[in-house]
Amino acid sequence: MNRTEKLIMNSFLSLLEKKPYNKIKVKDIVEDCQVNRNTFYYHFHDIPDLLNRYLKEDLDHIIHQQNNFENPVDCLITISQLIINRKEIILNIYHSMDRTIYINYLDELTLYFVNEYAKNIVSSLNQEDKEILIRFYKSALVGVLLDWVDHEISYDLISSCRRLSSLFENSQISVPLKSKTK
Incomplete structure (x- = not known):
């Protein structure tokens, strides 16, 4: 995961600590991490794609322990x-x-x-x-x-x-x- 993807992911996780997944919008994420919408969509298709990537990377990290x-x-x-x-x-x-x-x-x-x-x-x-x-x-x-x-x-x-x-x-x-x- 590159630096921009990590920034987007961290913003997403920060928002997830505060509100339900289905209430988080791309607008919320890009405002939080201060990137534009095109940057988000360059790295992720949508929020479900972002969630799937988080869960997969988390799973891979856990499995390698x-x-x-x-x-x-x-x-x-x-x-x-x-x-x-x-x-x-x-x-x-x-x-x-x-x-x-x-x-x-x-x-x-x-x-x-x-x-x-x-x-x-x-x-x-x-x-x-x-x-x-x-x-x-x-x-x-x-x-x-x-x-x-x-x-x-x-x-x-x-x-x-x-x-x-x-x-x-x-x-x-x-x-x-x-x-x-x-």
Whole structure:
């Protein structure tokens, strides 16, 4: 990303901290970063293109960091910390009409982390079972994260995750996967 694109991106993110994504206009961005409209359109097609670029670059940056996960809760904690660090931006994207862009980003991010967990932990499983496990954990974690965002990131998800992990580790409770037939 060149200097002008960074300037536009930073203005966009600054505005996203203050107001919903669907209320931000190109005019707002160019006034904030003091470039003209043609400069904006030279670098980005429109605001959705700008948002997609931000999310893709953010995802690429996160993926290139070294992450080591011992359990799926570690994946959830890592993602929730990323969301907390961008709370206002995330909420302003999520509450817009275009929330599918964010949901797809969250889905891709979670899939990456769960795949990393699966690579390190479940090497004894065959490929089909590994894929089933990955899909399950990805879907469960995305569901938990979306519920958290739906609740305005208002409860302590990290503490809840640690407590959940402790409950599973210290519990004799198992969840039956088969229904009992009479």
